[in-house]
Amino acid sequence: MDKIAVVILNWNGVKLLEQFLPSVIQYSAEATIYVADNASTDNSTAFIKEYFPSIKIIQNSGNHGFAKGYNDALKEVDAEIYALVNSDIEVTENWLQPIIETFENEKHTAIIQPKILDFKNKEYFEYAGAAGGFIDKFGYPYCRGRIFDTLEKDNGQYDDNCEIFWASGACFFIRSEIYHELGGFDESFFAHQEEIDLCWRAINDGQVIKYNSKSVVYHVGGATLQQGNPKKTYLNFRNSLLMLVKNLPKKGLFFVIFFRMILDGIAGVRFLTQGKFKHTIAILHAHFSFYCVSLVYLKKRKDFQMRQYYSVKSIVFLYYIKKLTVFKEIFNSNQNIKN
Template sequence: MKKNLVSVIIPHYNGVDFIDQCLQSLTKTTYKPFEIIVVDNGSRDGSQSFIKKHYPQVKLLQSPKNLGYAGGCTFGYEHSTGEFIVFLNNDTTVDKHWLTHLVKTAQTQNIAICQPKVLALRKPTHFEYAGAAGGYMDRWGYVFCRGRLFDVCEKDEGQYDQQVDIFWASGVCLFTKRSVLETIGAFDPYFFMYFEEEDLCWRAHLQNQRVVFVPGAKIYHYGEKTAKKYPFKKYYYFHRNHSILLLKNYAWSSLLRVLPKKFALDMVMMIYFLFKGQWKRSVSIFTATLFLPFHLVSILKLRKQTQHLRKRDEKEIWNMLYPKNIALSYFLRDKKKFTDLLEESPAYWKQLPYR
């Protein structure tokens, strides 16, 4: 390990234009020292030769197959040397001072994981879907962000420019420490894509560690360039991993309270999308649900490993999670902004044990 060095790890699969834009912005970073590691997941568009030619300073790791985002990040981490680790999407650009703010926050406070402000690359005045100003989760595992509820992304007007503790940091740009990953593990490759960052942050909370939003650090994200090409794959992993996330991290007492309603909601969604003519999404929910009983043994092994990390009482974890179902708040109670949730459940926000 090299002290003060930041290892920036970028999983990549096709998209030369995106990785070029990302690497160009990284070269302007003012913080030193840092290294850039690109994990190429078997690109077939000339990405590897392009990076070698135009960015010889980048450490390029080539995988013969697509490891997914989680596997690519873990592979890169295993070949890194930094005291600090950043997992970064390839369709991002960064503000030149981004690392300075993240390192300063991590060094001066007892913090395990940090997230910068995530703005939309195509509309930089607004928050971006995947992360915005930090993530939260309700008790059924449905996620939302400061600055983004479902598809409604707010304009960034400085309304969330306070450093606050959050429940999860976006995998679009997740900053952490090598010492943290050595304790709780890196992204779980079992997830492949979706919910890997929520799983990592939940493990940090089980260890009684903090996850923090750092408003001074800014990045810009294009968003979902790969998932849009493969909608069934996207929906399948989303619904499958949502269930695995809960099964791995909750105590049994909480699972008994949550799972019946969670699976009931899944069935309602499956029927809803079927009647809407979105059969791919309906089938993906069914297939994802069917996956669970056939792989329960392997999921329970992952659960056992996760629960061995526990230093925090389950009641504290339960109280960290939003008490109302965010989908019902959004669709039935017309809560379209994060500030609406502050008004909906003021007692919850005041009692958070990790703020």
């Protein structure tokens, strides 16, 4: 069994592989590197075989998205630690050592996220994960270094190692044993927020999730679905509701979901006022899709000892009404945030 395996999920991403595989190979001597290909129709696998023959290729049977794509591929990877890395990630020297050391020294830590900075503007945090993620009472995600669309400059303010609620799927380290015990990602999510769901299930199972600033990567972001893509809006809103049904404590479950749907409606109206009609339709589509499967998801709920899941009651209120746009402003407000 390998100590650590770096597994990169690919779908028609030969240009990204050409750009970013060299850094992964250069700085990952400790790891076995895999590319899990979701039935690409470009020449991705031929390119890897010709130019990077040391990389192991796992051929998935179809484009199953992030969740099933990784679930299928990881059945073929024998390693203590999985490093799930987007194909648009540039890694840096010694990015693996701090992660391996943390797993070796902290047996209770199951999942770790590195510092994720913006490849296009390397002084700033990147949208997908930044310096570690949290959610509010109604399931809206935010990060240290990124609240909604506000990205902070990296001035060393998050150069620490701390407990977080969720780690970004852009660069996600997990003990293989825990991954399989939890059943991997929820495949019906397809893509987006499946990593938050997995982290929430891990926390409900008594596991610990950490952020480690000594490991640094740069993420392009939106290489598969751009931030303004209505399909991404649909998946984010639908999957967030499904995640709440699965993981919320029983007490207050229906109130939180009902209020969340009201907030989603307000977001839909906001998109309308901005002329983003397709995004409003995407939210409506997400809600109808949620109605169709909500009873199925209620049956997915498991008995667990609930731990505090939210850090603030409403990040929407703090950001849009109180105009707190930086994580430390929220931390310093009269909110109960665990840092």
